[in-house]
Amino acid sequence: MESLHTNGELVTRTKGTGVDLVFLHGWGMNSGAFTSFLPYLSDNFRVTTIDLPGFGENAGIVPSPYNADSLAQAVVNKLPERCVVVGWSLGGLVAQKLALLAPEKLTGLVTIASTPRFIAGPCWPGIAADLLSMFEAQLEKNYQKTLERFLAIQAMGSETAKQDIKAIREQVTQFPAPAEEALKKGLRMLSTEDMRQDVGRIIVPTLRLYGRLDSLVPTSGIDRICELHPQADTVVLPHASHAPFISHPQQTADILFRFMAGIYQQKAS
Template sequence: MTESMAERLKIASQGQGIPLVFIHGWGLNSAVWQPCSAQLQTDFEVITVDLPGFATNNLVQLEQYSLVEIANAIIDAVGKPAVYIGWSLGGLVASQIAINHPEQVLGLITVASSPQFIERDNWPGIKESVLALFHQQLAQDTTKTISNFLKIQAMGSPHIRQDIKTIRDLVMQHQQPARQILDDSLSLLETSDLSEQLAGIKQPFFRLYGKLDGLVPKQVIALIDELAPNSQRYIFEQASHAPFISHQAEFLTILKNWLMEHVI
C-alpha cells in the first residue's frame, strides 16, 4: 500500500491515556461509539476510525478491499501501540490487526463478533441465503438495506425500537457509503475465516457477546473458547448485537475492569 493512501485514512482522537481504537461494524460508521467515547475520554485516549469508504473516509480507496489491507491502513493511521476494540465486522478487522501487527496491539477486544460469520457445517452463524438477499437489496435500495440490517442487529433486545433509533440517529450524522463499498464489505463477512489463527493471538484478548444476538449465535461462544483458550469472555444476558448501545453502563464497567486488570 502506498504511503499517501495510508495518510488519507482519517482518525479522530479525544482524551488522554492508553489509546483505545474503536472499529465499527458493517454498513455503519464510527459515530456509533460516541456515547461510549464521551464516558471513556476522561481516563483514556479514545481513537475512532471509519473503515475505508465509510463516513469521514468515504474517499479512501484500497487496491484490494481485504481484511489485511484495511488492517494495514488502520495501523498506519494510528501509528502507535493501542488497545483495539472491534464490533461485529470491526471485530474481524481488529483480530486481523492483532494477528498481523502484534507489536502494535496492547490488547484485543471483540464485541458481538466471530472469526467467521457464515453458518458452515458445525459452525453456527448467518445463513448464506440471508447475506445473498442483502447483496440483492443493496442493488435496489442501500438505505433500506442498512435499515433492515439494523432491525436484525437489535432483534432480541428488550428495547429494540430505542436501540434502532439510537444507532440510526448516530450513524446518519454522516454521509452513507457507496453501494460498491457496502457490497465489498459485506463480502468480507461472507468470506473471512480467522478461526485457525485465533490461537496465535498472544496479547490480552477479551470477547464480549450478547446472549440474544441473532447474528452471532450463543452456540458459537463455546467453539471460540476452544480456538482462543488464552482469551476471556463475557456474555450480556439481556443484550443482542449491540451491547454497548443497549447496555452501555454495564458495557463500560466490564470494559474498564478488564483493561485495569489486563492492560494497565
C-alpha cells in the same frame, strides 16, 4: 476537546486523555455508532475512532482487493503506539487481523459481537448464507432499506430494540454516506472471511464480548470460538443483542475498564 487527524490518508478522531483505545465499527456503519458510548470512557482513556476505508469520513478510500487484510493494512499506520483495539462486528474481523499483523502496537484486543467467521457452515453457528445473499440482492436496489433491515436484525431481542435502532441511525447519519463498493465488498467479507485457523496465534491479551440475544453472532458458537482461541477472556451480556454498547453502555464500559485494569496490572507486575 476532540482532535481530527488526517494522518496520511485515513481520517481519525481522538478525544480524552490516558491509555489509548481505538474503536472500529461494523458493516454499513461508521464511527458515529459509538457517539453515545464514548462519553462513558473519555474521562479515563484517550479514545480514537477510525472509519473503516469506504465508510464515513473515509468513504473516498476504497482499497482493492477489499478484504480484512487490506483494511487492516490501511488502518495499522493510524494506530497509536501501545493501544487497545476494540472492533465491533465486521470491525472485529479487522481488529483480529491487526492483532496478528502488528502485535507490537497492541497491548490488547477487544471484539464486540464479533467472530473469526460470520457465515454459518458445517458445525459452525453463524449467519445463514441465504440471509446474506438476500442482503446482497437488496443492496443493489436500496441501500437505506437494506441498512434499516440490518439494524433491525442487530437490535432484535434487546428490550430497548426500538431506541437502539433509532440511536444508531441518528448517530450514523451525522457522517458521510458509505461508498457503494465498500458496502458490497464489506457484505462479501461477512460471507467469505474465515480466520478460524489464525485466531489461536493471537498473542495480545484478548476480551471477547457477546450479547446472549445476538442473532448474527449466536451464543451457540461461543464455545467453538473459545476452543480456537482459549487464551481469550469471554463475557456474555445476558440481555444484550448485537450492539451491547448501545443497549447496555454502562455494563459494557465497566467490562472494558476491568479488562484494561487487568492488562496494566499484568504489565506492572
